[in-house]
Amino acid sequence: MDILAKYDGLAERRDLMLEAGANPFGLRMEKVLSPTEALVNGRRTLLVGTNNYLGLTFDPHCIAAGVKALQEQGTGTTGSRIANGSYALHEALEEAIARFLKRKSAIVWPTGYQANLGMIAGLAGPGDTILLDADSHSSIYDGCRLSGATLVRFRHNDPADLDKRLARLRRQGAAENGALLVIVEGIYSMLGDIAPLPEFVEVKDRHGAFLLVDEAHSLGVMGVCGRGVAEAQGIEAGVDFLAGTFSKSLGAIGGFGVSDHPHFERLRYCSRPYMFTASASPASIATVIAAIERIEQEPGLIKQLWRNAEALHSGLAAEGFEIAAPVSPVVAVKLPDERLAVAFWNALLQAGIYVNLAVPPGTPNNSCLMRCSVSAAHTPEQIQGVVRTFVEVREALDASAPAS
Structure with a gap:
């Protein structure tokens, strides 16, 4: 048997998508023109x-910081911080x-994915x-597998289900x-x-558990100061560990973990993704520092x-x-099936909207989505144009649909 034959079904599905138009998972941008436009x-x-x-x-302060670090300290570190x-x-x-997240300790990783692997494992x-x-995100699941810990899933955003499962685990010792x-x-x-x-903090405190919150899509986005959902909901002191990425709101690459735990620094010697991965380049690190300042x-x-x-x-x-x-900066529009979703995405792209x-299988409840990030x-x-184009695409696809 061919070693890649197990992906035949996925390949056939991808081919069907390509027959409908552009490749939604391999889009090529010839040139990025600004934070909001590309060719x-x-x-x-x-x-x-x-x-x-x-x-x-494209922030000038962030770009200048990256250029300066590149010129003064070179293109890369060529090894892990341990080595x-x-x-x-x-x-x-x-x-x-x-300092920004008001925590005692922080550790950075070269990517957000590795931050979750490193923190969890x-x-x-x-x-x-x-x-x-x-x-939860795939990186979180992979971190759980790497850890070797027993994994118990609870229903999405359901503190009552978490409470029930923690109570059962405690009864089992x-x-x-x-x-x-x-x-x-x-x-x-x-x-x-x-x-x-x-609600999650109340449940975990009652059962003597620790809480890790991944603020990847909420760092710089929620809270008056941009510290994330924990700040926005006034519960920062109840969260034991935070993880996140620099690749969203901070416009760079890398990941982090922070905590007030007195032994948090031990992760530097117990986290394989930290120990065995080359550290982030000077230019990338410098742009993140500048972005935090902004x-x-x-x-x-x-x-x-x-507002947007x-x-x-x-x-x-x-x-x-x-x-x-x-409302959040992620605005996901639901469509009834994959065929329509692929057609809708292609029509938006042809109209100049990406x-x-x-x-599925990468969506909750097998949803088919036009996922927008503002x-x-x-x-x-531009926002008004997006709404107008969504309406125009829907009308065009309705007009072209075969009569039932």
Whole structure:
């Protein structure tokens, strides 16, 4: 048997998508023009699917910091921090992210994916139990597998179900034989729904568990200061560990973990993704530090992002589209089936709008979605144009559909 034959079904499904038009999972941008526009197939295209929440990818301050670090410290570190040592910039970023999130300690990883692998597999191990929101990101699931801990899933955003499962584990003696770690996300990346952290904190405290919150899509996005859902919901002191990425609102690449736990630094010697991965490049680290400074100095970016999110959400809802969750910078429009979703995505792209096509098995409840991510850099006119184009595409597809 051919070693890649197991993917025949997926390949056939991909071929069907390609027959309908462009490749939704291999789109080529010939040139990125700004935080909100790129040339795609030679056409100026509005970007509404890049997670560039604050529009900082072209920020002059961030670019200047990256260029300076590149010129002064070279292109890369060529090894892990355990093997090759830390650059002063690595430590400066850890100090900056810890200060920004008001935590005692921070550790950075080269990617957000590795931050989840490193945090989870460093915190939990064989003998421990992880209780995981069922809709969690793939990196979280992979971190759980790497840890060797027992994995128990609970229903999405359901503190009562978590409570029931923790109570059962305690009756079985799990808390006596190992630690209990609860993992949720702040904003969930597919639907844009938000975790009820106060309720989760109350449940985990009652059962003696620890709580890790992945703020990947909420860092720089929620809370007056941009510290995430924990800040926005007034529950920061109840969250034991935070993880996240620099690749969304901060416009760079990398990941982090922070905590007030007195032994958090032990993860540097117990986290394989930290120990055996080359550390982030000086230019990347420098741009992240500059991006944090921009958020601290200009809180208006967050306010503009939410004005745009509310405008897109309300505009699409007013036109009769089904939105998957209440207002957040992720606005996911539900469509009835994959065939229509693929056609809708292609029609949007041909009209100069790029969003994310999200289909099973990568979506909750097998949903088919046009996933939009809003940016503070979008203008009101661009937001209005997105709503107008959604309506035009729906009308065109309805007109071309065969009569039943």
